[in-house]
Amino acid sequence: MQGLHGRVLDALGPAIAGGAHPAGSVLRIEELEERFACSRTVIREAVRVLESMNLVSSRRRVGLTVRPREEWNLYDPLVIRWRLAGADRAHQLRSLSELRSAVEPVAAGYAARRATAEQCGELVGLAIKLAATARARDLRAFLEHDIAFHRLVLHASGNEMFGRFHDVVGEVLTGRTEHHLMPAEPHPTAVRLHADVAQAIQCGDAERAEAAMREIVVQAMAEMTPVFDDA
Amino acid sequence: MQGLHGRVLDALGPAIAGGAHPAGSVLRIEELEERFACSRTVIREAVRVLESMNLVSSRRRVGLTVRPREEWNLYDPLVIRWRLAGADRAHQLRSLSELRSAVEPVAAGYAARRATAEQCGELVGLAIKLAATARARDLRAFLEHDIAFHRLVLHASGNEMFGRFHDVVGEVLTGRTEHHLMPAEPHPTAVRLHADVAQAIQCGDAERAEAAMREIVVQAMAEMTPVFDDA
């Protein structure tokens, strides 16, 4: 995200999502021009985006009113990111983790029914890499393969809505690392469960894929409970 | 959505989402000015929105390149609506229904753990209304209560991500009616299942709530299979 447009959006979006402008508060284009030291064009274009996310609503003679969070497009990748960057981070991580516990098991089930042979091979390969990087305590690489694994399962589900959920998963998995919630060595159970998922998908065993994935997600949530309790 | 901005968005969004401009095709601001007979300002502002949805990417000396569907913000309520309005409707209904089968049971489970007494009362009330309107074969009112029921369950989950999923549910439930897939009288089983969900939530029985909701969604999917097979 570059240019002045991107700069304004990357400042104003998080400010709103982070609560600096509570619901009901009113901003005016003129004051934003001054704040960001740019032209009305740039502000208007950024505001159009925020409006389409339902973060604000624009009205003549009033200005831009910040909408309540319940109205925001909470699935917008930018909104997710902005919220994760703010004081609401723990709360958002919890919400996303719960959502994940709904989506990923079912996606794994569909993957077991629909994955191509190539995807199966790749999943097994990633599961092996996960085991290797866990053993080597290479957390960076582990995260990388973990994200890739989940992304591939979602994609292999053959449902583009599941596929597009990878943004959420990536953010949650990354968030774990940033909160130092990754144990020095990932649980052997977690590693095994990933292999289980890969194998179940390869065998076309939807129920097993679903169950194993559910365990992965439930375990990940348990590991994050300390953060949630801050919320 | 009013004004020229809204008009352009409401024409260009569906055109892209509906495949009139395939991935890789390039539009230019100048030609859009001519097509929509408005100023560059309006086009640029609309384009900013489409860009933030990842429908297009803008580049100097190239123009606006339509992105592949895998990159679109598929969870954006407008994108969902545009796709449902296009030739992809059946496919999108299927994808959304599968997603629904993931999300709603788990949301019902959380609702069983978190719903307020007031919400429980309201759910039971809606289940009663569903039964009455089904018996009276008042499909319009049935749909209305059905949507309200699901919306409330999602809200009662106490997770704003589930709560915000109500757009998806509303579109899918409404889509059934538009495809004349609503039977003359809703299945007594469906009606009973809704009551089961309401009761389970009231009793704090998460497993039962989840199981009953899963059955509702699975049954709804089965009823839509004829449409899916067109996809």
Added chain:
DNA sequence: TGCGACCAAAAAGTCATACTTAATCGATGC
């Protein structure tokens, strides 16, 4: 022939100004 450097031109990005429009708010009248 292939590669790198250079430059003109294309198309978006930004700015400024003017005009239009919708809607809010205050005053007035009943």
Added chain:
DNA sequence: GCATCGATTAAGTATGACTTTTTGGTCGCA
């Protein structure tokens, strides 16, 4: 207290000028 009217506010739109980034073609060299 409510309805109407009109002025004013702040967003919506248009236009033209200028800036910036980047693409694509040309040229030179090995």
